[in-house]
Amino acid sequence: MRFAVLSNIIPPTPYGQSIVLYRLLNNVPPDQYYLITDESQISSTVASAELPATTYRIGLPPRRQWASPLDMVKRAYRRLHGRSGEMENFIHLRARQISEVIQRDPCCALVVATGDLVSMPAAAIACAENGVPFIPYIFDDYAYHMVDWTREMAIRLMQPMMTQAAEVIVTNEATDTEYRRRYHISNTTVIHNAAPILDLDSIRNPNPVLDKSTFNIVYSGAVYHAHYDAFRNMIQAIETLPKNTVKLHLFTDQSAESIASKGISGDCLVHHGHVNQSMIAATLLEADLLFLPLAFDAPTQEVLRLASPGKMGDYLGMAKPILVHAPADCYIAQYFRQHDCGVVVDKPDVALLAQTISDIVAGKIDTERLAHNARQQAEIDFATEHVQAQFMALMQKVCQPA
Numbered sequence: 001m002r003f004a005v006l007s008n009i010i011p012p013t014p015y016g017q018s019i020v021l022y023r024l025l026n027n028v029p030p031d032q033y034y035l036i037t038d039e040s041q042i043s044s045t046v047a048s049a050e051l052p053a054t055t056y057r058i059g060l061p062p063r064r065q066w067a068s069p070l071d072m073v074k075r076a077y078r079r080l081h082g083r084s085g086e087m088e089n090f091i092h093l094r095a096r097q098i099s100e101v102i103q104r105d106p107c108c109a110l111v112v113a114t115g116d117l118v119s120m121p122a123a124a125i126a127c128a129e130n131g132v133p134f135i136p137y138i139f140d141d142y143a144y145h146m147v148d149w150t151r152e153m154a155i156r157l158m159q160p161m162m163t164q165a166a167e168v169i170v171t172n173e174a175t176d177t178e179y180r181r182r183y184h185i186s187n188t189t190v191i192h193n194a195a196p197i198l199d200l201d202s203i204r205n206p207n208p209v210l211d212k213s214t215f216n217i218v219y220s221g222a223v224y225h226a227h228y229d230a231f232r233n234m235i236q237a238i239e240t241l242p243k244n245t246v247k248l249h250l251f252t253d254q255s256a257e258s259i260a261s262k263g264i265s266g267d268c269l270v271h272h273g274h275v276n277q278s279m280i281a282a283t284l285l286e287a288d289l290l291f292l293p294l295a296f297d298a299p300t301q302e303v304l305r306l307a308s309p310g311k312m313g314d315y316l317g318m319a320k321p322i323l324v325h326a327p328a329d330c331y332i333a334q335y336f337r338q339h340d341c342g343v344v345v346d347k348p349d350v351a352l353l354a355q356t357i358s359d360i361v362a363g364k365i366d367t368e369r370l371a372h373n374a375r376q377q378a379e380i381d382f383a384t385e386h387v388q389a390q391f392m393a394l395m396q397k398v399c400q401p402a
Helices: 016-025 069-079 082-104 119-130 148-164 173-183 228-239 256-260 277-285 301-305 312-317 331-338 350-361 367-382 384-399
Strands: 003-006 033-037 055-057 110-113 134-138 168-170 188-190 215-220 246-251 269-272 289-293 322-325 343-345
Touching (some): 003 384, 082 119, 134 148, 173 331, 215 228, 228 289, 228 322, 289 312, 312 367, 322 350, 331 343, 343 350
Parallel strands (some): 168 188, 215 246, 215 289, 322 343
16 A cells, blocks of 8 residues: 655644644555655744655646647636636646656555645546545635635535545544535545644653743644634733733744734733744643634634644643633534533633633633543544544555455
């Protein structure tokens, strides 16, 4: 068995999808898979080691490639359709690059992680032309994380891709239900984002960073449009509490200036730099409360409804109280309510958020029970060994001889 994985971002870049892929593939023998990626996605900050498998960096396709007369006629026809036609040409050029890779290094299946508009439909074309099973891996809702005319194009492309797919991997039960309904498919598999289940008693931070004289709320990871108004609500809520009693700590590789430009600033906010994955558990364990936000008003609200943040399993595994601030119809709000493993504030109500934080600080909420349940859910749904076994069983199923 030798399968391929295509993703716009791959380890060791410090993004959730990249970290999940590392955890998923790290223990797979490197001769059983290889990676395909866009060579432009290289970061100076790393979150893990590189995966040991072969990596093909395909880069931007040249605009002028040899083409048959029929292909040239097709390209000219597409250009008549403006931006979408140009994008379809680009998709076909990228498909040719992917085809060249899988012809040079044959695979029994191509797993394609969501990312930009181009990669998934290009991979679908390459798979169809080469008789390779096509497996979309839906980290984010492909169609709805686009905006403007690209969303219209993605919606149009999505149904044929879902019909073609040998299997569709989704990261949570809400996406599973939605995709089965929306695309009339039944070949979906839920594989939660892997998270290590650590021996918490053995974790020590020789250099603690949080001031224990205050109540410390911690968030780790990127801050972008999926979070902005939820963070602003949190800061406003904390500012209504007695001064210097509660602090919100951000551990991120984004600058304080870039975050402040989105209205995320205040005396209660403490900005920290990026924390290496090897130290993130020790950092999270210093927290009194972990913060898991999603925006209430974002251009990609449909995506957030089905989102399963990569850090969710890590948070659950820390056996710490978790505060979810997200719309009521979001998967994460429903998950934490269903499993009684966190405190959920599902309205953009600053006063309600402030009262909830005050109740947690005062011990009016049984956070020990919630933390225990959180750890239990991490072991059930997110444990790396369990998730890896699920994924490899699916690959064996797809790759076994007919």
